[in-house]
Amino acid sequence: MYTVLGSTKNRTLRVIWTLEELGVSYDQVVGDPASAEVKALNPTGKVPALILEGEVLPDSVAIMTFLSDRHNALTFPAGSVERLRMDGHIQFLLEEFDSLLWVAAKNSFINPVDHARQRSNLC
Numbered sequence: 001m002y003t004v005l006g007s008t009k010n011r012t013l014r015v016i017w018t019l020e021e022l023g024v025s026y027d028q029v030v031g032d033p034a035s036a037e038v039k040a041l042n043p044t045g046k047v048p049a050l051i052l053e054g055e056v057l058p059d060s061v062a063i064m065t066f067l068s069d070r071h072n073a074l075t076f077p078a079g080s081v082e083r084l085r086m087d088g089h090i091q092f093l094l095e096e097f098d099s100l101l102w103v104a105a106k107n108s109f110i111n112p113v114d115h116a117r118q119r120s121n122l123c
């Protein structure tokens, strides 16, 4: 049985989406990043994490890839050209969109206001 750590307000949504598309059953422990509930299961405080057989498995995209490979769906076989193209598109999205959106989010509604001001003064 899979246990997903995190809530659908963040990257945890990607993991939940994958599990729903695969039609696989799972439990969910809802908690905000760096909260006591999350740190109790994942000392890094990061979400999402997938807990499987006592192991805490990190990173939304790594988890999605793992689940797709494991259930032989939503992806192409490892070592195929199709898989390379798919992985290339994912890397492009992470580099060109996800990283920029994450920096913007951190400096708008996540970091304390003073921290955001200090950051913007650096530019």
Ligand SMILES: N[C@@H](CCC(=O)N[C@@H](CS)C(=O)NCC(=O)O)C(=O)O
Pocket (backbone or CB within 6 Å): 010, 011, 012, 033, 034, 044, 045, 046, 047, 048, 058, 059, 060, 061
């Ligand atoms: N690359 C990781 C990033 C994980 C991550 O930084 N998650 C954020 C929430 S979306 C978090 O837990 N931040 C809390 C922290 O960094 O302490 C992934 O895709 O899962």
